[in-house]
Amino acid sequence: MKFSEKWLREWVNPSISTNDLSEQLSMAGLEVDDVASIAEDFSGVVVGEVVECGQHPDADKLQVTKVNVGENELLDIVCGAPNCRSGLKVAVAKVGAILPGNFKIKKAKLRGQPSFGMLCSFSELGMGEDHSGIIELPSDSPIGEDIRDFLSLNDKAIEIDLTPNRADCLGIKGVAREVGVLNQLDVVEPTIKDVESTTETSRDITLSAPQACPRYLGRVITNVDLSQPSPLWMQEKLRRSGIRSIDAVVDVTNFVLLEMGHPMHAFDNDVLSGSVEVRMATAGERLVLLDESEVELKENTLVIADQEKALAMAGVFGGLASGVTSTTTSIFLESAFFAPDAILGKARQYGLHTDASHRYERGVDPSLQMQAMQRATQLLTDIVGGDVGPVIEAKSDEYLPKPIELTLRASRLKRVLGIDIDGSRVSDILQRLGLTPVYSNDAWTVTVPTYRFDISIEEDLIEEVARVFGYNNIPNIAPTAKLEMCDASEASISGSRFKHLLTDFGYQEAITYSFVDPKKQSLMFPELVGLTLPHPISADMSVMRVSLLPGLLTAMSYNQKRQQANVKLFETGLRFLPDENEKTGVNQRATIAGVLSGNTASEHWSIDTKPLDFFDVKAHVESLLSFMFNSQDIEFRKETHSALHPGQSAAVYKGDLLLGFLGAIHPKLEKPMGLNGRTFAFELDLVNISTRNLPQASKISKFPVNRRDIAVTVKEDVEIGKLLKTIEKIGIDDLIDLNLFDVYQGKGIEPGYKSLALSLSLQNLERTLEDAEIQKSVDIVINSLKQHFSASLRE
Known part of the structure; x- marks a missing residue:
């Protein structure tokens, strides 16, 4: 909100400088974004x-x-x-x-x-x-x-950035109240007189949606002369608040908006038909707005209507057909309370944002409507004259917010803040905040004013006292506490361990949005349907991610387009999968994923250029999994994946438990994703890889290790991983290490076959193995390979 400092000082004028006032407001939670002169030097x-x-x-x-x-x-x-x-x-x-x-x-x-x-x-x-x-x-x-x-041009325009809970300060009245509380000064409000009606002209009002609009006031003013300009003092106050003067009616409603924080609207009374009705829009109903754009109203939208048509989107935007023009001679002035829940999100739903919706969706004082009506009437008649009709009010007490009572205990206040604030000071703070405190039995009973939607529990009152008393005035005293060691499971592995390892491999951590482009995500994961956001930031960020890869690949493309040849990125975060079995309807899974592209090393004259390949990303995944599992517990199975190259993709399993997948990004995705060259990726479920088996102490053998090398020929389509797993599962107790050290195809090997050279390391804990025992183990391995893979021993 932007306002003139001199306008604020008309309400309350503390003996402090502009800088001190700005500092005071910021420390009280009304952060000052900018202080600027309202006119240049001359x-x-x-x-x-x-x-x-x-x-x-x-x-x-x-x-x-x-x-x-x-x-x-x-x-x-x-x-x-x-x-x-x-x-x-x-x-x-x-x-x-x-x-x-x-x-x-x-x-x-x-x-x-x-x-x-x-x-x-x-x-x-x-x-x-x-x-x-x-x-x-x-x-x-x-x-x-x-x-x-x-013209009082030695003035400053102060702009404050309010948090959503402080809607009461979206007007000079609210800001002045805060300054008065902070400086223990009384606020002098302008005198608002009730403007007596001089004509019986009026218009009936019907509340068809009382839950959304429990109070609506209307008044007809006839014979107005809109050729009369707004007075210069009003134009200047509007200008210094960032609002351009348009005409007397618009200027007055904007002035009341800035002064009281209460939005108002005026209709051309002559174009209205019958009574005014506050109702929900009907399906397919259309409305041309004041900016000449046409919208199709949704049934969840509250509208102001006459007996023939919708006139305005309640609390958001007026309609063009019923707007006041230079030829208007009779106006219908509106002052209403719309429930925040009824207005919340409606402006964004139509791609709009107005000063009125900004206030209504945060909460407008439900007791301010009559005062705002009288203030606007008084200003209007002073400028454009006219005959004033009676104020017609329609309300539903059932749905109007009710004042609530809270109790603030002095003991609780002292315990939370750590200091003892004088009771009279606390009473003064609460009184100036409009809470009307009553002190009894070492506690204050307060009635929360209707304009403070953010005060609902005792802790809110404690926060108010601390805020006004001044956080800087609370001494910095370390609390007395007994520390206890938290339970920690040695089997649990924190995400930082994985991050540090990937960083050592040259990766950079990325943080991407949880909502992604639906088109790109459906290309990568056509079998998964993401959750669609009802009010997305933009069309290309409208669904929740089912994987971290769409965001990481977008970041990869961004870097490649800026001449980054070698890129390695990783991210840890949640992916969101629709799941009817979950209480919230969505399964949120903690995940770690990475993408990499380019060469294994930066270009250098002493190093041969070698592009990254499948086995580089596989090595990184194996290193990540080594925290939890032994290599023989993990199996890389050849599987297809919609986002990966069919011939260069694999799934990672521990038994029957799927841990994740890895491989090269499918060539058909490179252009849609904006990728330059081959890109590899992996994604692992953090939940399944964050608990490890604790190491167990075991006896170390003092006897020699015996190594035997064998070479077998198998068909070239035999998967080496399955072959090694088969040897490990045979159950040779003395086999302590197994290694594939050579793969050969060529002269001496039949076409369609390959030769595998394996080393078997055997050792016993109790004794030195004899040659016969060693040979027996080797024979068992050879026979098993013959049985399962039709392998033959190569002489």
Whole structure:
């Protein structure tokens, strides 16, 4: 929210500087984002009056004026503004004045006519973009007064960034209340008089959706003159709050919005038909909005309607057909309370965001509607006149928020904050916050005001006291505590162990969004249906990920397009799979995944360039799994995967438990995913690999190890992993190591066959093995290979 510092000080004026005020607001939770001057530096500009205004003899678009600036002589000034006229009070830059941009005003001749100054527009004084004409000052402006003093231009515009729970501070009234509490000052609110009705003209109101709109006020004002401009003081307050002046009706509703934090809307009463109804939209109903865009309303949208059509999206945006125009002579003024749940998300649903929806979806004071109506009526009638009808109110007490009572215990306050705050100070804080405290039995009973939607439990009251008392005033005292060691399972492996290992392999950790492009995800995982977000950030981030790979591959593409040849990325996070058996309807699985592309090493004259391949990523996966399992417990099975190359993909199993998959990204995905060259990937389920078998102490043999090498020939389609697993499962007790050290195809080997050279290491714990025992074990291995793989011993 952006507002003028001087406007705030009209309500409450602490004796502190702008910087101190900003610091105070920030420390109280109303973070100040920016403090800026509301006008650029200039000097020598005063209030003047155009006494004479005539046509320039040699220029059609110029006028020759005589201007009274309170000096002995009138100033001759040539002006080209179309709104210059006799009797107008204007901003005059005299000779010697310095305007923004270090522009100095000097004596000049324009088309032969002398000019001793300049009549200024808002843009020329650095007060906005309006350069359509010169500034028109009020008729009672004092001639000769410095314009900076007259318009209070030595002012600052303060912009605060509010958290969603502080909707009560989305108006000057709320911010002033906070400043008053922080400085123990009373807030002086402007006097708001009830405007008595002068006509019986009114319009009936029906609440067909009382749960969404439990209170709605309407008032008809006829015979208004919208040719009357808003007063300069109002235009300036709006401008300093970042809002452009449009016309009197819009300016007044915007002014009330900024002053009280209460949105309002005005309809052209003459185009309304019958009574006003607050109802839910019907299916297929359409509405043209004030920005001339047309929307098809959904049935969950609350609308303001007459007896024929929808007029506006309640609490969000008005309709074009019922909007106030320059020819409007009768208006219907609306002031309503819409339940936050009824407005929440509706603006985004239609791709909109308005000042009204920003406030209504966070919560507007349900007791403020009549005050806002009277304030707007008072301002409007002062500007555009008119005959005022009675205020018609429709409400449902059943659905209006009820004030709640809470108890703040002094003992609890002291225990949580760690300090003892004087009871009278606590009472003053609660009173100034509008909580009307009653102290009894060492506790305060408070009634939470309707504008504080964020206070619902005792801890909220403790937070309020601490916030206002000042976090900086709470001494930094270490708490007294007894520490106990937390239970930790030695079998559990933290995710950081995996991260450190991958970092050692040259990977960089990435953090990607949990929502991804549905098109890319469906290409990679056509068999999995992701959860669709009801209100996505964008179309290409509209479904929850079923794997970490779509995000990682997008990050890979991003880096490759920026000339990064060798890229290794990994990520740990959740993937989201729809599951009706889960309480929330979604199975969230902790996962670790990685992608890599490029060469095994950076380019160097002493190293041969070798591109990464399947066995590089397999080695990384084996290293990750080595924390938990022995190599013989893990099996890499050749399996196809929708995202991976059919000939270069594998699934990782421990028994029948699937741990994950790895392989090369399918060539058909390289172009859609924006990849450059071959890319490899792996993904493992962290839940299944985060618990290890603890090492068990075992006796070490003091007897020699015996190695025997054998070479067998098998068909070339035999999987070596299965062959080695078969040997391990034979049950040779003395076999302590098994290694494949050579694979050969060529001369001496039949076509379609391959030769495998294996080393068998045997050792006994109790004695030295004899040759006969060793040979028996070797024979068992050879016979098993013959039986299962039709292997033959190569001589």
